[in-house]
Amino acid sequence: MPHTHPLATKANRVLETNAPSVYALLSGRGREYYFPVTGILSQGADADGTEINGSIGIALGDDLEPMRLSDIAKSIDLPPRQAFPYAGAYGIKTLREEWQASMKRKNPSMTFETSLPVVTAGLTHGLSIVGALFLEAGDHVHLPYPFWDNYAMTFETGYGAELETFPLYEGEKFNVAGLKQALKQEKGKKILFLNFPNNPTGYAPRKNEAKEIAEAVCDIAAQGSDILVIIDDAYFGFVFEDDVYPESLFSLFGNLHERVLAVKIDGCTKEDYAWGLRVGFITFAGKGLTQAALDVLGDKAAGVVRGTVSNASNASQHLLLKAMRSPNYQKDKRAGFDTMHVRYQKITAILRQPKFQTHMKLLPCNAGYFLCLELREGLDAEKIRQKLLKEYSTGVIALDRFLRIAFSSVPEAPIEELCERVLKACEDEM
Amino acid sequence: MPHTHPLATKANRVLETNAPSVYALLSGRGREYYFPVTGILSQGADADGTEINGSIGIALGDDLEPMRLSDIAKSIDLPPRQAFPYAGAYGIKTLREEWQASMKRKNPSMTFETSLPVVTAGLTHGLSIVGALFLEAGDHVHLPYPFWDNYAMTFETGYGAELETFPLYEGEKFNVAGLKQALKQEKGKKILFLNFPNNPTGYAPRKNEAKEIAEAVCDIAAQGSDILVIIDDAYFGFVFEDDVYPESLFSLFGNLHERVLAVKIDGCTKEDYAWGLRVGFITFAGKGLTQAALDVLGDKAAGVVRGTVSNASNASQHLLLKAMRSPNYQKDKRAGFDTMHVRYQKITAILRQPKFQTHMKLLPCNAGYFLCLELREGLDAEKIRQKLLKEYSTGVIALDRFLRIAFSSVPEAPIEELCERVLKACEDEM
Numbered sequence: 001m002p003h004t005h006p007l008a009t010k011a012n013r014v015l016e017t018n019a020p021s022v023y024a025l026l027s028g029r030g031r032e033y034y035f036p037v038t039g040i041l042s043q044g045a046d047a048d049g050t051e052i053n054g055s056i057g058i059a060l061g062d063d064l065e066p067m068r069l070s071d072i073a074k075s076i077d078l079p080p081r082q083a084f085p086y087a088g089a090y091g092i093k094t095l096r097e098e099w100q101a102s103m104k105r106k107n108p109s110m111t112f113e114t115s116l117p118v119v120t121a122g123l124t125h126g127l128s129i130v131g132a133l134f135l136e137a138g139d140h141v142h143l144p145y146p147f148w149d150n151y152a153m154t155f156e157t158g159y160g161a162e163l164e165t166f167p168l169y170e171g172e173k174f175n176v177a178g179l180k181q182a183l184k185q186e187k188g189k190k191i192l193f194l195n196f197p198n199n200p201t202g203y204a205p206r207k208n209e210a211k212e213i214a215e216a217v218c219d220i221a222a223q224g225s226d227i228l229v230i231i232d233d234a235y236f237g238f239v240f241e242d243d244v245y246p247e248s249l250f251s252l253f254g255n256l257h258e259r260v261l262a263v264k265i266d267g268c269t270k271e272d273y274a275w276g277l278r279v280g281f282i283t284f285a286g287k288g289l290t291q292a293a294l295d296v297l298g299d300k301a302a303g304v305v306r307g308t309v310s311n312a313s314n315a316s317q318h319l320l321l322k323a324m325r326s327p328n329y330q331k332d333k334r335a336g337f338d339t340m341h342v343r344y345q346k347i348t349a350i351l352r353q354p355k356f357q358t359h360m361k362l363l364p365c366n367a368g369y370f371l372c373l374e375l376r377e378g379l380d381a382e383k384i385r386q387k388l389l390k391e392y393s394t395g396v397i398a399l400d401r402f403l404r405i406a407f408s409s410v411p412e413a414p415i416e417e418l419c420e421r422v423l424k425a426c427e428d429e430m
Numbered sequence: 431m432p433h434t435h436p437l438a439t440k441a442n443r444v445l446e447t448n449a450p451s452v453y454a455l456l457s458g459r460g461r462e463y464y465f466p467v468t469g470i471l472s473q474g475a476d477a478d479g480t481e482i483n484g485s486i487g488i489a490l491g492d493d494l495e496p497m498r499l500s501d502i503a504k505s506i507d508l509p510p511r512q513a514f515p516y517a518g519a520y521g522i523k524t525l526r527e528e529w530q531a532s533m534k535r536k537n538p539s540m541t542f543e544t545s546l547p548v549v550t551a552g553l554t555h556g557l558s559i560v561g562a563l564f565l566e567a568g569d570h571v572h573l574p575y576p577f578w579d580n581y582a583m584t585f586e587t588g589y590g591a592e593l594e595t596f597p598l599y600e601g602e603k604f605n606v607a608g609l610k611q612a613l614k615q616e617k618g619k620k621i622l623f624l625n626f627p628n629n630p631t632g633y634a635p636r637k638n639e640a641k642e643i644a645e646a647v648c649d650i651a652a653q654g655s656d657i658l659v660i661i662d663d664a665y666f667g668f669v670f671e672d673d674v675y676p677e678s679l680f681s682l683f684g685n686l687h688e689r690v691l692a693v694k695i696d697g698c699t700k701e702d703y704a705w706g707l708r709v710g711f712i713t714f715a716g717k718g719l720t721q722a723a724l725d726v727l728g729d730k731a732a733g734v735v736r737g738t739v740s741n742a743s744n745a746s747q748h749l750l751l752k753a754m755r756s757p758n759y760q761k762d763k764r765a766g767f768d769t770m771h772v773r774y775q776k777i778t779a780i781l782r783q784p785k786f787q788t789h790m791k792l793l794p795c796n797a798g799y800f801l802c803l804e805l806r807e808g809l810d811a812e813k814i815r816q817k818l819l820k821e822y823s824t825g826v827i828a829l830d831r832f833l834r835i836a837f838s839s840v841p842e843a844p845i846e847e848l849c850e851r852v853l854k855a856c857e858d859e860m
Contacts (some may be wrong), residue, residue, distance in 0.1 A: 006586075032587045040827055040834075043815065047825025052848045055627075055825035056839035058705045059766060059799060064841065067703040067766040071753040075507040088704045121551045121708065124740035132588070149469045153737030157435075157462045157564070197656045199487075273497040275488045275516045276744030278551065278708075307583030310554035313743050314706030315529040325550055336489060336497045368488060385473065395477025395485035404470075409486035411494065418482045 008034035011296045019257045019293040028131035035299035087314035091119020095321045107247040112255035115294040118182040118282035118301045121192050121312040126265035127284040129304045135159040142299040143193035144168035172364050174209040180216040186381050190225050195232035197368030200404040204367035210245035213250035221259040231255045233266035240344045254285030261286040271402045277316035328349040343407040350419045359426035369408035384425050392421040438464035441726045449723040451656040451689045460563035465729035509832030517744035519736040521549020524753045537677040542685040545724040547711035548731045551742040556695035556712040557584050559734045565589040572612045573623035574598035575782040602794050606617040610646040621653050625662035630834040634797035636850040641676035644682040651689040659683045663696035670774045671796040683716030690796035698750050707746035780849045799838035814855050822851040
């Protein structure tokens with residue numbers, strides 16, 4: 001095996017000294033990662049502002065502006081220097097600061113120190129970076145069932161970890177006991193993965209449940225376990241009921257216990273309706289972590305960015321930054337939220353009508369883009385999906401015994417008809 | 431360890447039957463990868479065109495157009511449906527076809543079958559995908575020295591492989607004997623990595639050398655070795671001398687021998703002056719590979735895309751596609767090439783003047799964005815770089831005993847002054 005790079009050794013020493021639990025949680029690979037501050041990248045940064053700069057790895061015209069294809073330049077309303085050069089592996093500094101500030105606005109109890117968010121090429125990339133830094137082959141990642149199917153590709157296929165599930169619900173509530181038991185019984189490294197608002201169910205913990213989840217994790221940490229809590233905040237902000245905990249769980253885990261490291265994966269993809277731009281963020285926090293330790297985690301994450309994609313789209317980052325600084329930002333976000341909220345109220349009211357209860361049960365939901373219907377015994381979700389496609393020209397997703405319906409993508413007007421068709425397809429099958 | 435997914439087993443059987451050498455070259459992880467055709471993605475595709483579509487994982491307004499931030503929408507001249515939704519893990523089909531056609535235009539001897547290029551989030555992502563599919567911890571990746579430093583982060587830190595170098599040059603020529611010896615002596619899996627035009631040297635093999643390289647690899651394959659040839663074509667097309675082999679080496683390796691699998695990593699980043707958009711491609715070919723085997727390789731690559739970044743930027747892909755279809759495309763590309771060509775001729779003519787030879791030697795170069803100066807013994811490249819920064823306001827990159835100069839980023843006018851400053855800095859040190 002290649003020798004550990006001296007910069008990785010230096011970074012690891014900071015963690016061993018300042019944050020032994022974080023060091024313990026890192027995978028072997030995670031200990032090898034570092035940010036190459038002595039390489040081409042930093043030499044390029046040194047040369048910023050020189051009279052003659054022959055260090056830059058892009059092509060500049062004789063006017064010192066980036067060379068570019070005129071059709072691309074005409075199609076992006078950004079200065080060429082914002083759209084065409086590389087963004088740097090950490091991402092654009094001003095965007096990272098803007099995102100961190102927005103995180104704190106959206107999560108008022110996030111008053112603790114965090115690492116400066118590192119820009120990723122979308123949220124899945126953030127998850128993959130977590131895998132690179134923390135997952136050893138055979139590690140168990142505990143998460144509620146049901147879950148988004150791509151986690152298996154990222155964590156199992158990519159890193160040889162195993163997804164271990166506990167049921168999301170206990171009756172109509174989040175299954176805190178199940179979570180606690182799963183972590184308690186784990187003999188190896190304790191890794192908890194939480195995605196709220198949840199894909200596929202559209203559930204987010206209520207205020208008291210969020211508190212109980214944090215207490216459960218804190219208790220287990222207090223008994224002497226190091227715990228990694230991975231928080232996938234893809235659907236952050238789409239919360240439609242007053243009793244839901246309105247912040248990211250990162251607010252609770254980021255300052256919970258010295259043995260708990262929280263990693264927040266978020267971005268503009270779903271929150272800001274910009275799926276195709278591929279801008280995400282990865283942010284670390286943990287009680288008692290020094291700025292030096294937080295910096296090391298950010299450096300290692302940026303090292304993974306460098307080694308896996310070099311950097312995220314500069315054009316996308318500048319487009320997001322421009323939008324976030326615009327007076328339209330909050331208004332546009334709110335308009336989308338309001339549309340989704342109306343649909344949520346309508347579809348849940350319909351699906352809770354008595355006539356639906358014979359064939360299906362709406363799983364508890366209060367947030368996000370989706371909801372799930374659990375079909376009564378004897379009904380095959382995949383068959384119902386096929387029937388809906390072929391006989392009712394209606395698209396839904398079948399997951400085991402559930403149908404997932406994205407009210408995010410269905411206008412208010414046909415929502416009632418959608419529900420009726422699902423019911424009819426079930427009735428046909430009985 | 432998680433069980434191999436049935437779709438991976440099915441994919442592997444195709445390779446075992448049709449392409450045993452390819453199967454042998456895959457890493458354990460590479461054998462686990464598959465494209466999740468039965469998951470949420472394909473169910474979503476099934477529902478395309480339904481009257482009521484509740485399967486889509488993005489948010490649509492009541493007008494069925496993607497929700498979006500008005501400031502981003504105003505800043506991209508693309509229909510919202512091209513900029514905002516996800517692109518799909520394989521990338522946009524029309525772009526993949528357009529890129530494949532352009533590959534064949536640029537490389538007239540690429541008359542063999544290839545996989546349809548899969549879109550990656552930039553070229554480094556393509557390299558990382560190769561690592562995921564083919565590299566086992568401890569595998570040796572043979573490549574000429576010097577090389578781009580980020581390969582170490584991608585292949586060594588990311589996958590535990592080891593970079594094994596042979597000297598790029600033998601005198602003024604490419605070191606075919608060194609390449610042959612390196613592969614011959616390799617006891618394990620034989621993996622060759624070639625990056626031409628080369629970063630940092632700006633060298634590309636001459637026509638006869640390219641032929642000799644291919645013959646060397648063919649000989650070793652014929653002796654019973656499976657060989658993976660990874661071709662990083664980042665700087666493709668910037669070739670400034672008539673005796674250089676003008677095509678990608680993929681043209682030679684893609685139909686060379688049944689035991690040779692060629693992987694081509696390329697994209698618009700450098701070729702099309704679009705560094706910040708992050709669009710690359712990964713393409714496979716090998717003598718005798720069936721369409722089914724090529725498809726499996728594309729599926730596995732798209733599986734890695736799905737698990738590591740979900741998909742590459744849709745906006746960037748559509749911007750590239752739009753530019754490639756424009757009558758300005760060839761003209762813009764040519765204008766950039768001509769500018770670089772003039773600079774190349776000027777800087778190489780200067781650096782070959784006798785007065786420079788006392789202190790430095792221009793390494794053979796004929797292509798790309800860069801050139802390298804090897805400093806005479808006793809001169810420390812890092813010291814010269816620092817002196818150039820501080821006393822001459824001039825930026826270059828120091829790599830071991832070389833200075834890398836990017837004529838890509840220096841206008842023609844100050845090139846002579848740049849060379850003089852490098853010379854003076856060296857003279858100061860003697």
